[in-house]
Amino acid sequence: MKYDFTEIEKKWQKYWDDNKTFKTPDLSSGKNIKPKYYALDMFPYPSGDGLHVGHPEGYTATDIIARYKRMKGFSVIHPMGWDAFGLSTEQYAMKMGIHPKIRTAECVARFKQQLKAIGFSYDWEREINTTDEKYYKWTQWIFLKIFNSYYDEAEGRAKPITELKIPEGLSEREKFDFLNSNRLAYLAEVPVNWCPDLATVLSNEEVPEQVEKGYKVIRRNMKQWNLRITKYADRMLKDLDFLDWPNNIKELQRNWIGRSEGASLKFRIKSTVLKEDKFIEVFTTRPDTIFGATYIILAPEHKLVNEITGAENEERITNYRKTAEIKSDLERTELSKEKTGEFTGAFAVNPVNGAEIPILIADYVLASYGTGAIMGVPGHDERDQEFARKLGLEIVPVVIPQEVKTEEEKRIFTENTKNGEVCFSGEGFAINSGFLDGMSTSEAIEEINSHIEKNGIGKKTVSYKLRDWLFSRQRFWGEPFPIIHFEDGTFKALDESELPLTLPDIDSYKQSGTGESPLATIESWVNTVDKESGRKARRETNTMPQWAGSCWYYLRFLDPHNDKIFCDPEKEKLWMPVDLYIGGSEHSVLHLIYARFWYKILYDLGYVSHTEPFKKLFNQGMILGEDGVKMSKSRGNVINPDDVIREFGADSMRLFEMFMGPLEATKPWSTKGIEGLSRFLNRVWRLVTDENTGLVKSNITNEIPELKEKKLLHKTVKKVTEDIEDGDMKFNTAISYLMVMVNEMYKMEKICRSTIENFIILLSPFSPHICEELWEKLGNKNSIQFVSWPLFEQQYIKEDSVTVVFQVNGKIRAKMEVDYDTAEDVLEDHALYNEKILKLIMGKQIIKVITIKNKMVNIVVK
Numbered sequence: 001m002k003y004d005f006t007e008i009e010k011k012w013q014k015y016w017d018d019n020k021t022f023k024t025p026d027l028s029s030g031k032n033i034k035p036k037y038y039a040l041d042m043f044p045y046p047s048g049d050g051l052h053v054g055h056p057e058g059y060t061a062t063d064i065i066a067r068y069k070r071m072k073g074f075s076v077i078h079p080m081g082w083d084a085f086g087l088s089t090e091q092y093a094m095k096m097g098i099h100p101k102i103r104t105a106e107c108v109a110r111f112k113q114q115l116k117a118i119g120f121s122y123d124w125e126r127e128i129n130t131t132d133e134k135y136y137k138w139t140q141w142i143f144l145k146i147f148n149s150y151y152d153e154a155e156g157r158a159k160p161i162t163e164l165k166i167p168e169g170l171s172e173r174e175k176f177d178f179l180n181s182n183r184l185a186y187l188a189e190v191p192v193n194w195c196p197d198l199a200t201v202l203s204n205e206e207v208p209e210q211v212e213k214g215y216k217v218i219r220r221n222m223k224q225w226n227l228r229i230t231k232y233a234d235r236m237l238k239d240l241d242f243l244d245w246p247n248n249i250k251e252l253q254r255n256w257i258g259r260s261e262g263a264s265l266k267f268r269i270k271s272t273v274l275k276e277d278k279f280i281e282v283f284t285t286r287p288d289t290i291f292g293a294t295y296i297i298l299a300p301e302h303k304l305v306n307e308i309t310g311a312e313n314e315e316r317i318t319n320y321r322k323t324a325e326i327k328s329d330l331e332r333t334e335l336s337k338e339k340t341g342e343f344t345g346a347f348a349v350n351p352v353n354g355a356e357i358p359i360l361i362a363d364y365v366l367a368s369y370g371t372g373a374i375m376g377v378p379g380h381d382e383r384d385q386e387f388a389r390k391l392g393l394e395i396v397p398v399v400i401p402q403e404v405k406t407e408e409e410k411r412i413f414t415e416n417t418k419n420g421e422v423c424f425s426g427e428g429f430a431i432n433s434g435f436l437d438g439m440s441t442s443e444a445i446e447e448i449n450s451h452i453e454k455n456g457i458g459k460k461t462v463s464y465k466l467r468d469w470l471f472s473r474q475r476f477w478g479e480p481f482p483i484i485h486f487e488d489g490t491f492k493a494l495d496e497s498e499l500p501l502t503l504p505d506i507d508s509y510k511q512s513g514t515g516e517s518p519l520a521t522i523e524s525w526v527n528t529v530d531k532e533s534g535r536k537a538r539r540e541t542n543t544m545p546q547w548a549g550s551c552w553y554y555l556r557f558l559d560p561h562n563d564k565i566f567c568d569p570e571k572e573k574l575w576m577p578v579d580l581y582i583g584g585s586e587h588s589v590l591h592l593i594y595a596r597f598w599y600k601i602l603y604d605l606g607y608v609s610h611t612e613p614f615k616k617l618f619n620q621g622m623i624l625g626e627d628g629v630k631m632s633k634s635r636g637n638v639i640n641p642d643d644v645i646r647e648f649g650a651d652s653m654r655l656f657e658m659f660m661g662p663l664e665a666t667k668p669w670s671t672k673g674i675e676g677l678s679r680f681l682n683r684v685w686r687l688v689t690d691e692n693t694g695l696v697k698s699n700i701t702n703e704i705p706e707l708k709e710k711k712l713l714h715k716t717v718k719k720v721t722e723d724i725e726d727g728d729m730k731f732n733t734a735i736s737y738l739m740v741m742v743n744e745m746y747k748m749e750k751i752c753r754s755t756i757e758n759f760i761i762l763l764s765p766f767s768p769h770i771c772e773e774l775w776e777k778l779g780n781k782n783s784i785q786f787v788s789w790p791l792f793e794q795q796y797i798k799e800d801s802v803t804v805v806f807q808v809n810g811k812i813r814a815k816m817e818v819d820y821d822t823a824e825d826v827l828e829d830h831a832l833y834n835e836k837i838l839k840l841i842m843g844k845q846i847i848k849v850i851t852i853k854n855k856m857v858n859i860v861v862k
Contacts, residue, residue: 001694003685005649009769013116021783022121025075027574037074038575039066040554040614042583042591043081045546046107047088051114052631053639053653053669058582058620060654061663061729063120065580067765068724070121071789077575078121079557081128082108086546087200090477097508100477104131114641118650119768121785126560130549135556136479137500138566139548144482144493146601147185151231158184158231158604176490184228184601187491190470191301191367193329194220199511199518200474203545203590207329219301219325222515224472225481225542229597233257233464236596244616244727246664249588256589258465263287263449265375265458267296270356271308271346280304280348280359282375283463287452288444291433292398293375294388296348296359297341299367300324308359310345317342317361324363332363339364339387351457352448353434362387368467378423385423395420399441401428469594471545476509476518478543484528485538498531501539517541550591551598554578554613566607573609578616582663585619592617618729623657624668639669651767652678655735658766663729681770683742684763688756688774696777705752707796713755714796716741720762721792731766738763753778758790799854806831807858808840824851831857 016022027036039062044055066078084104093100108129115122128135149158164182166175180186193202197215201224207217237257240250262285269278280296298305300321309317320342324332331337341362348359364383365374378388379397388395397417401424404413410431416422427441435451436444452458480501482494494501504525512520520526520541530537555567558575562568592614599613624630625637632638644653656674660667690697705713716737723734741759745751757778764771764784775784799820804827806814814836818827828849831837837859844861851857 001689002691003682003689003770005651005681005770006646008773009117009119009645009650012769012772013119015772015783016119016121017116017124019783020125021785022076022078022123023125024077024079024123027075028568028570034073034075036575037066037069037076037580038554038578039063039069039076039078039580040557040578040582041080042581042587043083043550043553044111045083045086045088046104046111048092048103048107048110049633050110051641053641053644053657054623054631056115056118056641056653057623057657057663058584059115059118059120060657061618061620061731062580062582063654064658064724064731064765066121067768067785068789070785071761071765071787073788077126077557078123079126079128079560080115080120080122080124081126081553081557082111082130083546083550083553084108084129084131085478085543085549087198087206087475087477090475091198093477093508094510099506099508101131104129117645118641118654121768126557128553128556128560130479130553131477133500133502134563136549138556139479139544139552140482140499140501141496141566142552142598142602143185143479143544143548144496144499145605145607146227146598147183147483147493149184149601149605150182151184151228156235158601160605173490184231185471186226186228187223188226189221189223190226191219192222192224192470193217194222194515199513199515201470201472203470216326219327221301222472224470225540227469227471227597229469229593230464230466232597232600233259233466235600236593239596239612243612243614245614246617246619249585249592249617249619252588253593256466256593258463260285260463260465262461262463263452263458264371264461264463265290265351265452267348267351267375269304269308269346269359270349271310271344273310274308274346278304278307280373281371282373283370283461284375284377286377286380286441286445287448287458288430288433288436288439288441289377289380289398290350290352290375290448291430291436292377292379292396293350293357294378294394294396295357295376297362297365297374297376297387298344298359299365299372300361300363301367302361302372305344305361308344308346313343313345317344320361320363327363329366329368332366337364339383339390341387341391351452351455358393360391369465370463378420379417380423380425382423382425385420389420396432397424398431398433399424399426399428400431401426404428469597471548472542473545474512474515474517475543476503478545479548480519480543481540483540484530485540486530486535491540492530495531517543519543547591547594551595552602554581554595555599555602555608569607569609572607576608577610577612578614580616580618581614582618582620584622588619616727618663618727620663620729621666623660624666626669626671628668644674648674648678649681649769651770652681655681655767658731659735661732663731680739680742681767683746685770685774687742687745687751688760689777696779699748699750700753700756700778701750702753703750705755709748709752709755710796712741712744713758713790714792716762717758717790717792718797721789724765735766738766760784761787761790802854804830804854805856806834806837807856808837809860810858813837813840820854822853824853827851827853827857831859 041059041062066076070076089100089103093103148161150161150164152159161179166178193207195202195210195215195217202210211217237259240253262283264281264283266279266281269280341360344359346359347356349356376384378385378395380399395418397414400413404410430436430439430444436447449460482501483491485491504522509518511518526538528537528539558571559567595613602608603611627637629635652674656677659677719737720734760771760774772784801817802820804816804818805812814834816830828851841859841861847860847862849859
């Protein structure tokens with residue numbers, strides 16, 4: 001009987017489903033004394049296109065680990081679900097005039113069918129979907145916990161807003177404003193990426209994709225929900241040190257958070273149109289250069305621009321702002337971009353020397369970064385220098401390098417700086433800086449910080465690139481906010497008993513045309529009454545971003561059917577943190593930062609027991625098309641896993657994706673490559689099965705294996721075990737050893753049943769279907785998943801002999817086969833009396849002999 005992978009794979013997928021083979025053990029019973037292991041994939045966004053062969057790569061690696069850990073005696077949880085809210089589903093639903101839940105159900109069914117066909121060992125009883133109201137009820141519940149909390153700076157943690165002390169003597173409206181100014185979730189007018197064509201706000205990450213599709217994206221100010229993630233910046237930075245994550249991912253997070261120590265400085269504004277004193281605040285990491293500040297730049301959308309711009313400059317400023325608002329943040333901050341700007345007509349007074357310097361706007365300064373203003377020090381910042389040269393602004397050198405010592409060198413350095421030929425950004429000594437002159441950079445920073453605090457013109461501070469999380473989207477297909485608004489401008493949260501607040505069940509919907517979500521057009525849903533007071537109210541019509549559901553899904557997997565709480569605290573304590581989390585590097589910053597943020601809030605409020613959700617993280621690389629280019633429909637190079645499984649089988653695809661190279665590497669698909677792995681599995685089949693009778697081959701016996709056979713098995717067990725355990729995800733080397741073992745077994749006249757069975761166990765995490773079938777053919781009744789992983793014995797992995805090299809002065813001159821672990825003095829004798837070595841050392845003085853057992857002897861002579 002030939003290897004019929006199609007029938008075998010269908011058979012065992014049905015068996016696993018029927019017998020709930022991968023059901024998660026119940027740790028809370030107190031009876032399970034096994035160690036736990038939580039293996040998690042970054043759950044997918046199900047699209048109508050389905051999977052291509054790149055998607056299952058990370059899932060296969062996680063599945064190998066999950067299967068291995070079960071066989072090693074761990075209680076394993078390995079779940080799967082769907083991150084199903086989002087813009088593309090909403091766009092499709094609008095185009096087709098249907099409800100997005102119809103499209104979502106189609107996409108989920110497609111993805112699930114494909115994942116099952118690959119044979120992943122998921123516990124499907126724990127399947128979750130972020131669009132299921134039973135799930136997003138708890139997303140809304142967590143939002144309410146965030147909304148009803150504030151950050152206690154003294155204790156460094158979130159606490160219930162009811163514990164916040166309200167100042168005495170405030171009116172009811174003032175109390176409302178005070179509380180809302182401290183909540184971790186707050187409403188504020190902020191600059192956003194607005195897409196008029198899609199009528200929604202886009203995240204920075206979504207902008208390039210939509211621009212590529214031909215949509216226009218502009219910057220505009222809108223009232224949006226924000227989460228105070230900046231309060232957790234330091235904690236998220238410090239805790240990175242304790243995570244087993246790739247260094248490059250941790251560095252990306254550090255850079256995204258962007259902690260900088262420096263000073264905030266206040267420049268008084270001098271403008272003919274201002275009726276009262278106002279100040280511009282800037283942050284700088286080099287306050288010692290303040291004497292070199294020759295201009296101030298505001299972001300075009302800075303709130304002060306309108307207030308300080310004179311009538312003679314108004315038209316130019318307005319036109320420039322219109323141009324800036326249609327550019328993305330990425331376009332505006334591109335280093336190679338030509339710098340542009342406009343003068344507002346106003347000046348700023350330098351607080352240390354009284355110099356009046358012009359205030360301009362420039363699009364490379366963003367309102368969302370820092371204070372939305374910078375002081376231009378063109379003598380010591382390349383970007384500032386480029387801007388100054390372009391607009392003819394003064395350049396003043398205020399720091400001189402240590403190596404510039406003579407008066408002539410100082411004159412040349414100063415002149416070259418003033419004319420823009422030199423821009424020194426390092427540390428040195430202060431010049432042209434009043435009371436700082438002659439000080440080293442570190443001394444000058446300390447002195448200026450003391451001066452500005454003493455004189456009330458600034459203070460030493462810490463700044464972050466990280467901004468508070470913009471948490472609103474003008475979409476229909478997202479989690480509704482459990483917030484209602486009153487006519488007087490106040491708002492309140494729904495009571496937890498009113499959750500879930502569900503989306504309206506309508507046949508179709510359309511964009512509002514006002515900048516609001518499509519929900520704003522559904523009056524029957526928007527208009528409501530406050531149950532507590534009976535007042536008329538309107539529901540919040542923005543929805544949460546897609547990130548919301550993925551911030552905490554790893555917790556719901558632990559307790560997916562609980563309708564009393566989002567996750568039983570006992571189950572969270574037993575199963576968390578996630579032991580292995582695998583996904584694409586495209587999620588290395590935002591998803592992981594947001595998930596860590598939500599988890600830390602839940603930790604502060606006492607709902608979880610650990611400080612971090614993901615213990616070990618691994619990012620898989622990308623599988624390219626056969627042409628070596630990223631797969632896409634437009635290029636026509638997408639490889640559909642359905643086609644691969646139909647031709648070669650799921651086991652061959654799994655094996656090939658792991659054999660292509662290290663998991664983190666980028667590599668092209670190869671039809672010839674998978675053909676080779678298919679041939680290997682056919683060889684495995686024929687090694688065990690007589691193709692004429694379909695029975696186990698007669699040369700497989702119950703005899704005790706000979707020493708050579710034991711050595712072959714135990715060396716393979718050691719290699720495969722170590723390759724799975726070491727965490728490097730280089731499964732290709734383990735597969736190579738399995739291939740070597742098959743080749744050696746084909747040379748044997750007789751093979752012991754125990755050797756074959758142990759080999760099948762070793763192969764089973766990689767290609768589970770064929771191994772289940774062969775395991776059954778060998779007379780075993782239960783699934784191979786319940787078998788213990790084989791152990792290797794040290795006595796069988798020792799080599800009988802080894803090749804030792806003999807060197808003279810570090811150069812190899814001879815080799816010799818010796819017994820493994822031959823004593824060092826015996827090796828030295830072998831080397832000294834070797835015929836080739838003797839000729840080279842005869843008549844020379846032996847300085848020393850360096851011997852490394854089992855490797856080499858080096859004789860040093862002169």
